[in-house]
Amino acid sequence: MPPKAKKQKEILQDERLQAIVLTDSFESRFMPLTAVTPRCLLPLANVPLIEYTLEFLANAGVNEVYLMCCNHADQVQEYIDRSKWSDVGSPFKIATIMSLESRSVGDAMRDVDNRGLITGDFILVTGDVVTNMKFDGALEFHKAKKAQDRNHIATMVLTQASPFHRARSKDDSACFILDTTNNRCLYYQDIPNYYLHDKKTKRKKRGNKAITIDPELLEDVDEFAIRNDLIDCRVDICTPHVPQIFQDNFDYQYLRKDFLKGVLSSDLLKKTIYAYITESDYAARVCNWQTYHAISQDIMARWCFPVCPDLSVVDEDDEMTYESRHIYKGSNVVLAQGCKIDGCTMIGSISSVGDGSRVGKSVIGKNVTIGKNVVIENSYVWDNAVIGDNVQLKYSVVANGAQILSGAVLNRDAVVGYNVTVGRNMTLKPNTRISAQRVKYNSGLSDNEDEEDDSLRDEAYVGEEGVGFAYKSDSESDSDTSSDDEDYSDHQFHIMDLKFDSLELSDDESIISATASKKKSRRQSSTMYETDFDEDDEEEENFEKEAIATVERAMENNHDLDTALLELNTLRMSMNVTYHEVRHATSSALLTRINHFVATQTLAVVPAVKKVLDQWGPLYRRQVFEKDEQVDLLNIFQILCSQEDVEPNGASFFFNIVQRLYDMDICEEENILKWWHQNEKAYEGDVKLVQLSAGVKKFVEWLENAEEESEEESD
Template sequence: MAVKKGRDVDAVANATLQAIVLADGSFDQHQNKKFAPITHETPKVLLPLVNFPVVEYTLSWLQSVGVTEVFVFCCDQVKDYLHMSDWLAEPNFKVSIIVSKICVCVGDALRLMYERDVIHGDFILVNGHTVSNMMFDQAIMEHKERRRKDSKAVMTMVVKKSMPCQITKLSRFGNDEMIIAVDSDTKQLLSYEDKVEDLSVVSLDKAMVSDNRRAISLYNDRQDCWIDICSPEVLSIFNENFDYQDMRNDFVKGLLFDDAQGFKFFTYDICSGYAARVDNIRSYDAISKDIIRKWTYPSVPDVLFENSETNLGRERMFRASEVVGQSQIGPLTVIGSGTIIGNKTTISKSVVGGGCTIGSNVTIDGCYIWNNVTIEDGCELKHAIVCDGVILKAGAVLEPGVVLSFKVVIGEKFVVPSYSKVSLLRQPIMQDSDDEELNYTDGSSGIAVNTPTADGANMGSLSEMDACATSEVGSNGVGFIWLPTEAEEWRYSVAPIPADKLVAIMLAADNDPELPTLDDNILPPFNDSDSEVADDDSDSEVADDDSDSEVADDDEIADFEKEVEATFLRAVEEDVEEGNVILEINSLRLAYNMTPLACAGALFYSLMTLAFEMEHNSTSELYKNVTSVMVKWHKLLRTYLKHR
């Protein structure tokens, strides 16, 4: 399997960098249900991420790393958006749009690219909902060097070290566990298992171990970024295997143990930089906050979109609208242009789009309010997603985890229960994950005909079921409440993971009946060796280290301290309950095999970091900051000092 005949080998090696962007929802078979019912009406790549479509971040990043030509596989809605954008007129960055009704999977798209013969060398394959700021020079160089030595090295997969703590990983991205086996010397991928339920048992092929390898590394702390550097042979392989549909389940897993063909995959670890996919609602929440914190810099709104009128304020607050009266805008908040906010309204840890009207005495916490939304007086919203054109009548309440799809109307003083999803579209009787994003291709508006309206009329004839929709969400409300499609709705939600779920995850991960519950708020008893390690006598510490076969090295200690700091500062910003903070730190302690004293040290440093980052203009003000921080968090710190 090789590149099409007639192509000069040197020309291929020196070709300009190209990319294929998969921006059609029908290709994303693994995560399709995670955004329902929103993606029944609008493609995922057009969903606003901190007030700008996700695909904007993907294209901006590709342009920044030197890609000169991009092929975007998408539906009609995405095509229309790109035609209205500036991307088709960008110099030295050619964007070609491909809309194909016959391509229903990644395999079909790559086979079509092979037939068109437009890929001239190594290319980047990426999803259209990728956010990254990683540089590609080193990854491309390593890939080309391997290709020069071994023509069977057809692909390099970008991975990133994630937090080993299961609670932290789940609370950020909602991802399933993944285990990969990698040759420690060559970085060749030997095994790839996603959606792993039992981490206590890992099966490896005998040939993998006996193939004269010096060492094999097993990782359960790697995040698949779904950014692949591919050789042209990848297209040839797909062309010759028409049963290959999915990139991971069919292509990677299908060839890993195919000794006859001998194709090889390699990994590239991101040492610095950011890369993540918006593949479910929880990751949408996490990536949004990362963007606001500027962890994705320069992929942030005030840099990427210079004409956005979005300005960075204090406490990581972006605001394009003036707020008057006694309203309070808290940290980690973005307010879009043209939005009007009433008196005595509080907005914190939220993103509000443009053209919204928000009344007085409204409370919005941890929410994503898209464009042209109307929220009347006295409403309360916590950890919810509210799509374009939604109307919340006076006194309406959205409990944590609620998703309101486009143009829904919630009746006066109606309480939408936790994790409810409301849409103008009726829920399909048979859920087919592969067809979730096909509905919006029927019309430019994305709203199906015969949808109910607030005055009881509709575009066609109003059926009895449509009429019932007006009463499902309160008086004069409009929308259908969808039944849950996931057994664990809390897993893929912008709402914080419930405390009982955190405890259950922690107990299952460690299988230790002495782990703390929220009622305890203390650490389990430790053995004598823990107390000895905590002792001030250095000789005692050395003796303990010599007798311990699992002593953490300097890198592990540094990683642990960074994760404790990130966990604590995030908890402060998001107002996480102290009991949940203890659970997360305990889980980190177990993951890294650390002592209570190590936790206390990392926490103390985090407390001082928090005090220093608070506004101060003199030493005395800094002292006041330290005092206030210690007064508020001394009980948390004391939890890890009581065993000294």
């Protein structure tokens, strides 16, 4: 090959646009259906979800597509092999990657990096995206930012929509803080539902809508905007640095609240991420049943044109005709003369609707039989299902091969799984989910080996003639599901308060260290079979020894704080432990140092505590970020000071440490009081704890009296 031709070939390879498609969501929102079928193959408007994503990538000009498959990977592989995307005329090369050990987005991205799949910039997208966006504008925006900013590593594609837009997921709402001059993302935070369910009282309570942000992140920013009017369709244009960052940070599991948040708050990485915002394009994700219904209706109402039923045909032999009022009919559909079909309705080929039945704002699959006097509203009946006479379906889903016998009633959010039979005149309460086989939450289908009941049904749900078992997730109570008068209008978006937090948050993941939500075990998909990924005790002990040795070495050699912090953070990520273990190891090393000064009579207790904490206490500023973590730090010191190796100075150590942490603003007054009142009753009857807490009790009383005097002065 001539040198010139060889050079041109290399240039073409460098300009290839690749795409990574995450076919698994690593969530349980479509259970128990996803225990049988991968989420990306669930039908949306009678078309598998993955088809919408692949069609988008084809229009975007992608050259190579890699499907990262975890849950039911064999089914995904089989579908792709017989699809048009594997034909010679396919617009891109497609390959399925069996990432069977992945339990999160982070695991999948680390697998991508290990396999060396990425050769340049690539599109990272989930397998549930529905969009008609013109991708050229986003790609040009990404290239322009990359040329201007050498630290630029990713561009998020977001769609502007009103806070109450129905295609916005009420479970995954989020807030983006953007620099208005260039759309650089400054901060990201998940926003909980405006109303949350309290399991104890079984009532709804308002979620926390405040945003806590380090003001240092807003330095050198003239003007910024707080945006909660954006739909995050999880379409990102990434550089090869993104998989590498996931590889270097073992505890990055989620794409937004781990990776995005960690990169934006890191002083070490110093990388930037921008947002490309579309206004006229349609883009959304099918991430729960709410968005499934909303996007289905949008597709039939042609809001996503040219993505619409009569044009998005997977099977060329299956023609779909479009009629007025957004009614779609497949070939060989049989409609009785007395039936009524309302607007925004689709009926698949070889299906029939009986006399006196009414179907509206619903999708009926192929080869579905609907009996007489049936009412189907805002519901979805998939292929080969049978609906008996006098059945009522409202906001429900009936999967492939299921049978609903005559007189049955399916209330709001009922999900009937594959091949389930619901008996005659049975009534399913709202949010009821039925599967043909027993399904264990977080493990998939049960093999029934450990089940005492090997029957074919839960009669309370499917009746004597039925076949099926009730499915309940860990988040559901043992009682029946919500009542008929459930208020579904509570999921709203409201203006947030902006709070500035003065804590120094600077390492890779300082902003995401909520100990209540961070776990040592790697997260796993609830649709996968059970696998043990918990850290064993030996690994925890190894981290404890290594971390203590790191801090002791820093104190002995008088290292600077940044070096010690970097070593601790690297050790934490490599062993995948939480910040609680880091605080425990740091506290143990500092207390040993204090005890050494006192035991050798080098210093008295007070100057020893002051010397060690004044120099090394700032380590906690990058280990303690939330109020509960301040309480956790006090609990750690309480346990360490009660051990025999620091007696008889434990009580004196503890009192002076608490006071010093307060003086250094590491532990705030309200959190010290909170810790005290939480543990006050535990001291009763325990002589050692009473002695240990005697000095702290006086300090707490002083804090309370000072607070009361301050309130009186202000009055």
